[in-house]
Amino acid sequence: MASLIPCPHCGTRPREEFAVKGDAAPIRPELDAPASDWHEYLHLRDNPKGRHHEFWHHVSGCRRWLIVERDTASHEIYSITDAASAKQGGGA
């Protein structure tokens, strides 16, 4: 695990302040989507090696959800954005 996370709101902080949620790529299905879509979203997750996007929550800091682009093998962090701001079309 990366030990230092450069939070866009708080600056560089140790990872003890964060909770990692997992892959940020799957898109949550609509509430009335067929069970197969929900099954895929909830249970069929990849465990990729290398660079991917993850949700991280800065629990003990700004309490914002972040999208961290991280290499799971080298722990290198490439980019980090605020998840809610990104969803609304803005930057971090």
Next chain:
Amino acid sequence: MPESPCHIPALAGVRPGRLGKEDGAPGVTLRALPEGLVVLALGRSDRKAVLAATVSVGLAKCSVSDAGFEQWLIAGDMPASPVVLASLAQALAGKVYVSDQSHGRVRIALSGPRSMNVLAKGCGIDFASFTVGTGAMTLYGHLGCHVFRAEETVFHLTVLRSFALALWDELVEAGREFGVEARAL
């Protein structure tokens, strides 16, 4: 039998006096701050606007500091009267919501020449760029708290009330090697 609730400060029971290293001047001083006004402000604004509103309702002695994205902590020694809180909410209305935390959070002042060493034992913040007036939400050990740099060597730590004693004890332990002067309310 009528109930007669009385307010007991969270840090009422701490032992005052000298702790840890006994010779020389104390490296750090721990002080339980009065359980005064603590308000969390949240909204699309900035610290300057929140500070201006705080000053406009007569709370110029309060500190206003960052407490996360679009959040600010307003804190001071004066009592959090309903009238003051209402006027503060009014002054910020439309943009910023206020949440009274006066009975939920407790402030501890950590001061002295070794105060930053004691903080560095438990916090992951880079204190080199943590200038006077800066505030941040962080962890001290495993305890979530807000750190505010009031003066060059004076830090205010705001913690959930039920964790106040635990944080106090942790700060005492961390400060023992420098000598701690503990001051109760």
